[in-house]
Amino acid sequence: MDLTFSPEEEAFRAEARAWLAAHVPTRALPSLDTAEGFEAHRAWEHTMFQDRWSVVSWPVEYGGRDVGIFDWLVFEEEYYRARAPKRVSQNGIFLLAPTMLEYGTEAQKARYLPPMAAGDEIWCQGWSEPDAGSDLAGIRSRAARDTAHDGHWILNGQKTWASRGAFADWCFGIFRTDPEAERHRGLTYFLIAMDTPGVTVRPIPQIDGETGFAEIFFDNVEVPEDQVLGEVGAGWSVAMATAGSERGLSLRSPARYTEAADRLLQLYASRGGPSGSTDAVAQAHMDAEAYKLHTYWTASRVARGHAVGPEASCNKIFWSETDVAIHTAALDLLGPEAELLEAGAPGEWLDGYLFSLAGPIYAGTNEIQRNVVAERLLGLPRG
Amino acid sequence: MDFAFTDEQEALREGVRTVLDTECTPDALRAFELADESARVAQSQNRWAVLAELGAPALVVPEAADGLGLNDVDLVGVLEEAGRAGLPEPLLQTAALAAPTLAALLPDPAATAALAALVRDDVSFAVGGIDVTPGGLVSPTEVSADGTLRTPRVVGARDAGLLLLAVRDADSGWQLHAVPAASCTAYATPALSASRDLSTVHWPLASDTLLAYGVAAEAAVGLLADRAAAGTAALLIGLTERMLDLSAAYAKERHQFGKPIGSFQAVKHLLADARVALEFARPATYRAAWSLATAQPTLSHDASMAKAMASDAADRAARVALQVHGAIGYTWECDLHFFLKETWALSRDWGDAATHRRLVLAQLRAG
Numbered sequence: 001m002d003l004t005f006s007p008e009e010e011a012f013r014a015e016a017r018a019w020l021a022a023h024v025p026t027r028a029l030p031s032l033d034t035a036e037g038f039e040a041h042r043a044w045e046h047t048m049f050q051d052r053w054s055v056v057s058w059p060v061e062y063g064g065r066d067v068g069i070f071d072w073l074v075f076e077e078e079y080y081r082a083r084a085p086k087r088v089s090q091n092g093i094f095l096l097a098p099t100m101l102e103y104g105t106e107a108q109k110a111r112y113l114p115p116m117a118a119g120d121e122i123w124c125q126g127w128s129e130p131d132a133g134s135d136l137a138g139i140r141s142r143a144a145r146d147t148a149h150d151g152h153w154i155l156n157g158q159k160t161w162a163s164r165g166a167f168a169d170w171c172f173g174i175f176r177t178d179p180e181a182e183r184h185r186g187l188t189y190f191l192i193a194m195d196t197p198g199v200t201v202r203p204i205p206q207i208d209g210e211t212g213f214a215e216i217f218f219d220n221v222e223v224p225e226d227q228v229l230g231e232v233g234a235g236w237s238v239a240m241a242t243a244g245s246e247r248g249l250s251l252r253s254p255a256r257y258t259e260a261a262d263r264l265l266q267l268y269a270s271r272g273g274p275s276g277s278t279d280a281v282a283q284a285h286m287d288a289e290a291y292k293l294h295t296y297w298t299a300s301r302v303a304r305g306h307a308v309g310p311e312a313s314c315n316k317i318f319w320s321e322t323d324v325a326i327h328t329a330a331l332d333l334l335g336p337e338a339e340l341l342e343a344g345a346p347g348e349w350l351d352g353y354l355f356s357l358a359g360p361i362y363a364g365t366n367e368i369q370r371n372v373v374a375e376r377l378l379g380l381p382r383g
Numbered sequence: 384m385d386f387a388f389t390d391e392q393e394a395l396r397e398g399v400r401t402v403l404d405t406e407c408t409p410d411a412l413r414a415f416e417l418a419d420e421s422a423r424v425a426q427s428q429n430r431w432a433v434l435a436e437l438g439a440p441a442l443v444v445p446e447a448a449d450g451l452g453l454n455d456v457d458l459v460g461v462l463e464e465a466g467r468a469g470l471p472e473p474l475l476q477t478a479a480l481a482a483p484t485l486a487a488l489l490p491d492p493a494a495t496a497a498l499a500a501l502v503r504d505d506v507s508f509a510v511g512g513i514d515v516t517p518g519g520l521v522s523p524t525e526v527s528a529d530g531t532l533r534t535p536r537v538v539g540a541r542d543a544g545l546l547l548l549a550v551r552d553a554d555s556g557w558q559l560h561a562v563p564a565a566s567c568t569a570y571a572t573p574a575l576s577a578s579r580d581l582s583t584v585h586w587p588l589a590s591d592t593l594l595a596y597g598v599a600a601e602a603a604v605g606l607l608a609d610r611a612a613a614g615t616a617a618l619l620i621g622l623t624e625r626m627l628d629l630s631a632a633y634a635k636e637r638h639q640f641g642k643p644i645g646s647f648q649a650v651k652h653l654l655a656d657a658r659v660a661l662e663f664a665r666p667a668t669y670r671a672a673w674s675l676a677t678a679q680p681t682l683s684h685d686a687s688m689a690k691a692m693a694s695d696a697a698d699r700a701a702r703v704a705l706q707v708h709g710a711i712g713y714t715w716e717c718d719l720h721f722f723l724k725e726t727w728a729l730s731r732d733w734g735d736a737a738t739h740r741r742l743v744l745a746q747l748r749a750g
Contacts, residue, residue, distance in 0.1 A: 290666065296666070317656075373655035374652070378654055
């Protein structure tokens, strides 16, 4: 057991830190849930890509540096430490890409991964439907083989709650290709350009008034068969690989929480120390650290060639609750100022609080996650 | 970065588990509580001898002092297993507190003699006289009019050969002593858990038992309290796992409304939340062991964090376990209560979760 980083990892850290110090915009970019902000964040992705910092863990041929899991964690620590912009490409680079690297054809990887890394093509996720949220296998959007145009599929239906859907260039989604099959079978994973005829996007204003997510309507959308990811009919298992990334290691790096907990500590100190929030501040710090340690623990297993175990199903519950707790503690410290939409401290915490509240809902609600923990980790029977 | 145990460390833990699965069953714990004094002592001595044969008490004693020369990272899994089994014997006090504290004081003659008794005579240790508070360490040891010292809530005094006892004087600071049992009088203090061996110990202040005083004693006592927090966290991790195992098994077996109660979400979610708390307290506890083994500057912070998280996880698991068991869990006949009572005691021993949260924050603000 050794909880120190190697000289090589520290050298990588220094390189990342220096690059970020020189390149992170000094003024915060406009919100990525606005048209202007979306393009500003796209440009930032391109800046990172030019110096090979946008997807460090990917193979070199697709724009990465092929670094190991600990270097990726080091990069993430530096990224949050530098308070660099939010990742507008996160659905693509953190969710779709690991799935594509596992299930995609060589042609698909070559076609989709480089522009994803460069920020030239930003992806959104088309999973939830009006009647299929927690019960994801209940999706009704369907795809049928195009009888008039061999090798093509025709997609119809409606997706919703697609984060960044209002401005994204591409969408990955699951559609029902065999209505007769058992509901977890008969699903297929598609890659769809958002400018394909028949795709209509209706942005949905969020709780904060910005259009972070969108409904996407598919009306006889024609998609060629090389835009199927994985086998036809195997969409559920491909989708679960994406969900594993989302809930497991790759979506929420611990640095996000340790950085927020550090800022909370600064806020606590700036407000004069001991108060009704003292316990909550200490707990927020510990939970963020515990998540980091748990990630190192899991990553060490992975580095030794083991698979991420069912313990990873605990992660999403823990990081989402931790995020809410950190931001609640901050608002409590701010007291009557917490409602102010000011630039800087109060507004930033309020913004973070609203976003944190989405955490226990997206990527599979925490109630669904608790069922998973109970069934896979504790061996309790399905209800 | 390699946050994992070696195969040898896993094997050591496995060895201890195998032994305790035989020597420290719930039936043995039940018999232990019902036994008369001679039968109780016999059971205890037999189990201690088995643990001594594995080298458990002397695990972290240097090889030069005839120990196994291992460290806190090797020990943490052993303590976890002791917690999991509800082991009544003072393994924490002997292996995790007395052994490294004495080893660090070598070649002091009193420490040398005490360590020799630990390694060669399989003597077990009691530890007392240190309380952890949000403001720091205090000693509950009082000096009576005749000069005798009285230390309340000493754990392990009943069968101990030696007692590691601390006293703090407002003027001269801390003193740490290794006192032979023969020089002490232990007045047993009944506690909720019959296997918790608590006493008020009366002992004479003597120069030949003195291990350290002043600055050296303050450092030794501070490190001892950190080791106690980290080691107790490991015991609590084991207890938490045990309580969840018992509860999950019961939830699969107990039927109501024609189904196992574990198929109901209300029950699943109670257990899942307790399982999540365990999942994240565990690496915090392992990190504290590593920080102790490698003398990290953050070791006080790390030990306090481990204790806070493990205490909270164990308290939650205890509450959930009893709720899931229902009325049967409220009986003495059911095995669960051995682990509940141990948890309720240990979650507060060496500082409860709230105390350690304050200590964590104090460390951060000082750092």
